[in-house]
Amino acid sequence: MNRSAEYTLSMIASILLTISWIIGVIIFFLIVLGPSIDDLSMFLVLYLFIYSLISLPLVTLIWVSTFKIKKNNQKWGIFTLVVGVLYTFSVYVVPGVLLLISGILMVTKNNRDKTSIQA
Numbered sequence: 001m002n003r004s005a006e007y008t009l010s011m012i013a014s015i016l017l018t019i020s021w022i023i024g025v026i027i028f029f030l031i032v033l034g035p036s037i038d039d040l041s042m043f044l045v046l047y048l049f050i051y052s053l054i055s056l057p058l059v060t061l062i063w064v065s066t067f068k069i070k071k072n073n074q075k076w077g078i079f080t081l082v083v084g085v086l087y088t089f090s091v092y093v094v095p096g097v098l099l100l101i102s103g104i105l106m107v108t109k110n111n112r113d114k115t116s117i118q119a
Contacts (some may be wrong), residue, residue, distance in 0.1 A: 003069055006069050006077070006080075006102045006105045007066065007069055007070045009098045009099070009102040009105075010062070010065065010066040010069055010080060010098070010099060010102040011066050013062070013084075013087075013094075013095040014059070014062050014063050014095075016094060016098075017055075017058075017062060017087075017095045018063075019057050019116075021055050021059050023050070024048055024051055024052060024055070025048075028045065028049060028052060029094075031044055040105065043113045046116070051062065061079070061083075062080070062099070064076070065083075069106055074107070077102075077103055077106025077107050078103065078106075078107060080099050080101075080102050080103035080106060081106070081107055082103070083103075084097070084098070084099030084100030085100060086097050087100075088101060097102025
């Protein structure tokens with residue numbers, strides 16, 4: 001079954017999350033290599049470091065699920081739905097909503113191969 005809508009939505013969300021992760025890492029290195037670190041900068045460095053460690057596996061798994069959706073894999077559709085819910089309640093609302101819609105479409109769209117009546 002062709003899952004082009006789900007694939008496209010998930011691909012856009014994956015690209016947006018990858019770009020935001022790269023920007024976060026660049027900001028992290030710019031702050032660390034800066035001339036002085038005060039309390040606010042230290043908090044931001046710690047936040048960006050933890051964000052990078054947590055976000056890298058999630059972004060990688062979202063890329064994997066994007067290509068598994070194209071192959072009509074329901075389990076990765078459920079994963080996309082769950083990650084979409086998590087990202088929707090975070091700072092990344094737009095990729096979260098895209099992943100949420102992609103996961104909902106993947107889970108609710110009828111699979112015509114399983115529901116067809118055989119004569």
